[in-house]
Amino acid sequence: MTGDYLLEGLAVPETLNLLHDLLERVGHEHPDIDGGDLMLFETAVIEVAGNVVEHGRPQGAVSWTFQLRVLPERLEARLSDSGEEYPGGTWGLEMPTDPLQEDGRGLALATAVLDDLEYERTDSVNHWTMIRTRA
Amino acid sequence: MTDSRTAVLQPTGRLNMVAAPAFKNLVEETVASGQTRIVVDLALVTFIDSSGLGALISGLKATRQAGGDLRIAVVPEQVMTVLRLTNLDRVLPAHATVLDASHDW
Numbered sequence: 001m002t003g004d005y006l007l008e009g010l011a012v013p014e015t016l017n018l019l020h021d022l023l024e025r026v027g028h029e030h031p032d033i034d035g036g037d038l039m040l041f042e043t044a045v046i047e048v049a050g051n052v053v054e055h056g057r058p059q060g061a062v063s064w065t066f067q068l069r070v071l072p073e074r075l076e077a078r079l080s081d082s083g084e085e086y087p088g089g090t091w092g093l094e095m096p097t098d099p100l101q102e103d104g105r106g107l108a109l110a111t112a113v114l115d116d117l118e119y120e121r122t123d124s125v126n127h128w129t130m131i132r133t134r135a
Numbered sequence: 136m137t138d139s140r141t142a143v144l145q146p147t148g149r150l151n152m153v154a155a156p157a158f159k160n161l162v163e164e165t166v167a168s169g170q171t172r173i174v175v176d177l178a179l180v181t182f183i184d185s186s187g188l189g190a191l192i193s194g195l196k197a198t199r200q201a202g203g204d205l206r207i208a209v210v211p212e213q214v215m216t217v218l219r220l221t222n223l224d225r226v227l228p229a230h231a232t233v234l235d236a237s238h239d240w
Binding site for chain 2: 102109
């Protein structure tokens with residue numbers, strides 16, 4: 001996909017704040033986007049990106065490209081990363097059953113706020129596609 | 136209302152993967168100093184992610200292990216939504232004000 005917005009960099013914790021800043025810019029430039037939609041989309045983007053930062057290998061050396069499109073009916077983003085392949089299936093997509101578990105909620109939370117979250121690997125690149133239908 | 140065992144912590148901005156480790160350490164240091172009843176005032180938190188939630192749960196466990204508790208107050212909309220979606224509103228119920236959270240430990 002081609003994005004209205006593009007961000008490239010290394011998948012390290014500090015660059016998550018650049019993604020936050022980008023989402024904030026999207027909100028300023030598209031005041032017609034429902035605040036709740038943007039808030040939940042940002043939540044999903046940060047969780048998916050955080051998952052790459054945490055589980056992408058080799059850690060600290062994974063680079064990514066983030067693209068975002070604002071369409072009349074939906075918000076669509078794609079995060080492409082250069083890391084190793086991720087295990088497939090429903091890995092990480094369900095909430096932990098132990099409420100006092102400290103981690104493991106990221107992708108489950110992203111799934112809960114998106115209409116579609118897809119993972120695919122093509123030509124040694126991981127692609128995470130996130131879609132939220134607009135209110 | 137409060138005593139020497141009670142502390143109010145007020146994180147600001149984004150409580151995400153960048154900020155969560157420092158917040159977790161702050162809670163641990165607070166508990167280690169003998170203040171095992173902690174109210175986290177979330178009024179100035181603009182965004183929380185699962186790392187931030189993990190830091191709150193870590194703090195909840197640390198305070199309880201020391202005989203205290205951790206409570207959250209003045210919870211903004213995004214934080215409340217994320218707590219509900221992860222079912223963590225059951226273990227971390229939101230208090231309207233810091234004062235409300237500081238009674239009946």
